[in-house]
Amino acid sequence: MRSLKVADATGGQDFSTWALTRQARIEQVLDQNLPSANIAPQQLHSAMRYSALAGGKRVRALLCYAAAEFCETHNIATDAAAAAVELIHAYSLVHDDMPCMDDDNLRRGKPSCHKQYDDATALLVGDALQSLAFEILSQPDLCLQAGEQISMLNILAKASGSTGMAGGQAIDLSAVGKPLTQTELETMHHLKTGALIQAAALLGAINGSSEQVAAVRNYALNIGLAFQVIDDILDVEAVTSTLGKTAGKDASSNKPTYVTLLGLKHAKQHAAQLYENAIAALAPFGDNARRLRELANFITQRSF
Amino acid sequence: MRSLKVADATGGQDFSTWALTRQARIEQVLDQNLPSANIAPQQLHSAMRYSALAGGKRVRALLCYAAAEFCETHNIATDAAAAAVELIHAYSLVHDDMPCMDDDNLRRGKPSCHKQYDDATALLVGDALQSLAFEILSQPDLCLQAGEQISMLNILAKASGSTGMAGGQAIDLSAVGKPLTQTELETMHHLKTGALIQAAALLGAINGSSEQVAAVRNYALNIGLAFQVIDDILDVEAVTSTLGKTAGKDASSNKPTYVTLLGLKHAKQHAAQLYENAIAALAPFGDNARRLRELANFITQRSF
Numbered sequence: 001m002r003s004l005k006v007a008d009a010t011g012g013q014d015f016s017t018w019a020l021t022r023q024a025r026i027e028q029v030l031d032q033n034l035p036s037a038n039i040a041p042q043q044l045h046s047a048m049r050y051s052a053l054a055g056g057k058r059v060r061a062l063l064c065y066a067a068a069e070f071c072e073t074h075n076i077a078t079d080a081a082a083a084a085v086e087l088i089h090a091y092s093l094v095h096d097d098m099p100c101m102d103d104d105n106l107r108r109g110k111p112s113c114h115k116q117y118d119d120a121t122a123l124l125v126g127d128a129l130q131s132l133a134f135e136i137l138s139q140p141d142l143c144l145q146a147g148e149q150i151s152m153l154n155i156l157a158k159a160s161g162s163t164g165m166a167g168g169q170a171i172d173l174s175a176v177g178k179p180l181t182q183t184e185l186e187t188m189h190h191l192k193t194g195a196l197i198q199a200a201a202l203l204g205a206i207n208g209s210s211e212q213v214a215a216v217r218n219y220a221l222n223i224g225l226a227f228q229v230i231d232d233i234l235d236v237e238a239v240t241s242t243l244g245k246t247a248g249k250d251a252s253s254n255k256p257t258y259v260t261l262l263g264l265k266h267a268k269q270h271a272a273q274l275y276e277n278a279i280a281a282l283a284p285f286g287d288n289a290r291r292l293r294e295l296a297n298f299i300t301q302r303s304f
Numbered sequence: 305m306r307s308l309k310v311a312d313a314t315g316g317q318d319f320s321t322w323a324l325t326r327q328a329r330i331e332q333v334l335d336q337n338l339p340s341a342n343i344a345p346q347q348l349h350s351a352m353r354y355s356a357l358a359g360g361k362r363v364r365a366l367l368c369y370a371a372a373e374f375c376e377t378h379n380i381a382t383d384a385a386a387a388a389v390e391l392i393h394a395y396s397l398v399h400d401d402m403p404c405m406d407d408d409n410l411r412r413g414k415p416s417c418h419k420q421y422d423d424a425t426a427l428l429v430g431d432a433l434q435s436l437a438f439e440i441l442s443q444p445d446l447c448l449q450a451g452e453q454i455s456m457l458n459i460l461a462k463a464s465g466s467t468g469m470a471g472g473q474a475i476d477l478s479a480v481g482k483p484l485t486q487t488e489l490e491t492m493h494h495l496k497t498g499a500l501i502q503a504a505a506l507l508g509a510i511n512g513s514s515e516q517v518a519a520v521r522n523y524a525l526n527i528g529l530a531f532q533v534i535d536d537i538l539d540v541e542a543v544t545s546t547l548g549k550t551a552g553k554d555a556s557s558n559k560p561t562y563v564t565l566l567g568l569k570h571a572k573q574h575a576a577q578l579y580e581n582a583i584a585a586l587a588p589f590g591d592n593a594r595r596l597r598e599l600a601n602f603i604t605q606r607s608f
Contacts, residue, residue, distance in 0.1 A: 035466055044466050044474035095431060100402075100423035119404035120477050123427070124470050127399060127434065131465030134438045138457035146450030153442035153457055161435030162339055162348050166428050170348035173424050 015294040019062060026061040027053065029083045033136050047117045047125045048132075052090040054108050059227070059299060060085045060200040063220065066291040067204030071212050074204075077142040081152060081203035084133040088160050088196060091129035094122050096169065130160070144206075152203050159199035168192025172255070180256045186225060193231075194224030211284070218281035219292060226274035226300050232257035233267055275300045319598040323366060330365040331357065333387045337440050351421045351429045352436075356394040358412050363531070363603060364389045364504040367524065370595040371508030375516050378508075381446040385456060385507035388437040392464050392500060395433035398426050400473065434464070448510075456507050463503035472496025476559070484560045490529060497535075498528030515588070522585035523596060530578035530604050536561035537571055579604045 013021070030052055037046040061082035068074040097104040097112035098119060105115050114122035137153050144152075158164055168191030175188060201220035205213050236259050258267040278296045282289035317325070334356055341350040365386035372378040401408040401416035402423060409419050418426035441457050448456075462468055472495030479492060505524035509517050540563050562571040582600045586593035 039467070041466065041471050041474040041478065043478060044471060048466060091431075095427055098404075098427065100427055121474070123399055123402065123404060124466075124474050124477075127395075127430070127464075128466035128470040130431065130434050131461050131468070131470060135458060135461035135465055138454050138461055140451070140454060140458065146454055147444070150442050150444060150450055150453055150457075153454075154439060154444065157435050157439035157442055160431075161439055162345070162352060162428075162432035163343070164435070166432040166435060167345050167348060170345040170425070170428050173428075174345065174347060 015291070015298065018291060018294075019298065022062055022065045023058050025065075025079070026058050026082050026086060027055070029079045030086060033083055034132070043117065043121060044124055044128060047113055047121050048129055050116060051094045051113045051125055052087055052129060054090075054110065056108055057298075058086060059295075060089055060197060062295055062298075063197060063200040063223075064204035066295050067201040067208075067216050067220075069204075070216065070285070070289055070292050071205045071208030072288075073207035075143055077144045077149070077152070077206070078204055080136050080139065080142055081156075081206070082200070084137040084156055085196060085200040085203065087129045087133035087136070088156065088165070091126040091133070092165055092169070092196075094129070095126040098122055101169070101173070133160075148206055152206055155199050155202055159195040164191055164195035164199075165193075168195065175256055177254045178256070180261065182261060185256055185258065185261055189225060189228040190221070193228050194221065197224035197227060215281050215285065215289075216292075219278045219296070222274045222278035222281065223296050223299055226271050226278065226296075229258045229267055229271040229274065230300060232259050233264065233271065235259070236264065271300060319595070319602065322595060322598075323602065326366055326369045327362050329369075329383070330362050330386050330390060331359075333383045334390060337387055337436070347421065347425060348428055348432060351417055351425050352433055354420060355398050355417045355429055356391055356433060358394075358414065360412055361602075362390060363599075364393055364501060366599055366602075367501060367504040367527075367596075368508035370599050371505040371512075371520050371524075373508075374520065374589070374593055374596050375509045375512030376592075377511035379447055381448045381453070381456070381510070382508055384440050384443060384446055385460075385510070386504070388441040388460055389500060389504040389507065391433045391437040391440070392460065392469070395430040395437070396469055396473070396500075398433070399430040402426055405473075405477070437464075452510050456510055459503050459506055463499040468495055468499035468503075469497075472499065479560055481558045482560070484565065486565060489560055489562065489565055493529060493532040494525070497532050498525065501528035501531060519585050519589065519593075520596075523582045523600070526578045526582035526585065527600050527603055530575045530582065530600075533562045533571055533575040533578065534604060536563050537568065537575065539563070540568065575604060 031049075034049050034052055035045045037049055039045055064078060064082040064085060065074065068078040093107060094113045096102050097107055098114050104112055106112060110116070112122075113125055117125075133156065134153065137149070137156060142149055160166065162170070168188055171188040172192055175184075180188070198217065198220040201216045202213065205216040208216065235257065258270060261267075262270060275296055279293060282292055335353075338353050338356055339349045341353055343349055368382060368386040368389060369378065372382040397411060398417045400406050401411055402418050408416055410416060414420070416426075417429055421429075437460065438457065441453070441460060446453060464470065466474070472492055475492040476496055479488075484492070502521065502524040505520045506517065509520040512520065539561065562574060565571075566574060579600055583597060586596055
């Protein structure tokens, strides 16, 4: 892995500067690790870069960096982990947008991959982005103890698979038009988005103490669910131009959401409670957990 | 990973018994490592099992086992590697059969995954089988030195991604209706099928000496190409009922093949030459390389 200078200590930075620095950093790490569009097969590589370098808030990378800084273990492996998680997320969006899944033509305000290229390319882009995530995280020069690196790979694989993200998408598909209880909806979302969000934080905390890891796990579980509740709220409240994807999509496709289940007011209260739970998990750690707290606020502040 | 008793020394077995034993073994390893269809999401797990336990010759697993026995390093990690490679292969078939790719309704004589289930399920099955491959190979209890395990994961990830199998499929798609040179066709096939076949053998040989690994690499490169040439020959010569997939598909879809490029006679000669190259790579190793030689014969004997 091409090495980037590890950022200076950032205790004095405000959150906005911290986040912008980390967002720029993950773009650079991804750019360096995605094959050039000049390398064959050119169209596949061009489409992989189109899909994985499309920006976004990079919430998962920020969680990984914040957890690593919380545990004071930020190193070159943190970059690899943040990139791997963002690549898994990017692949899931490419496949999720395809006609046989959500059939969405817009992603972050641009044509989704299968619209910009074609369905076959989008299928292969997702497949190859998943492989690349595991390739980056299995590099031999990540300066980790090998056992820890294997644990990271196993965490990422479990979070991505049939009892993680892919499983959540399967439940989501089968739930269309069906009434779900709040518990069933929560299980679905915990798999579909929560598992990877939790993995992002746990990969950052790979060298933390058992108390730190437990706190990060609890924090990420709650913030992952809050993230999804807010996504449902935004789907109702936002207009397509500000959301960067087709608004109202979930409601119009008869998918169960927190808003349809709880109503808008109670969905916002539920998100607020999940946020409080996440913050409470960090209580013993004082200012060391500052970035994780700020990040919880960043993820949730937009809608309640 | 649930442990299976490592097979007894098999020096005296004929090849057929050896192969049947290993084929039964990989079915059992896959069965144990694929989530039960009783575990949620049930339909996804049912479809994963349908696609990954569909039998077949298990050539990649046999290569992995034969290479491990050649290097006298067969252990529990060999089972994990063989299963991981077969899962990557199974996922590629599921995605390759989808309407936006080859649009094939038959696979090994049964409805392909998207016909038996639906397109969305097939997409998620492929995605989750890929994750499962990396999950199995990143288990903490494979009795390997951790550095070797990371190398195995990296070999598998590279062989699967955009400069391996997925890249080969992208080149294959873009080549439809275009004239290719033999070199271009060979590059495409080396990526599309050769990379994973070579990875299967290299994962088996992970603990071999540098001479053994070099021989296995050279052997697998040639046998991987021979395998593809023969696949092209079979596509022309076989009927659908014996091939277990739709015969004549490649020719009718205007894909370049070794047969269209070289003609049937020269394609068979080319396969024979590749077979000879593979056997030559094993020459210094005498009877230790017996299973690899027999496997080369098994892979190629049907058509020349």
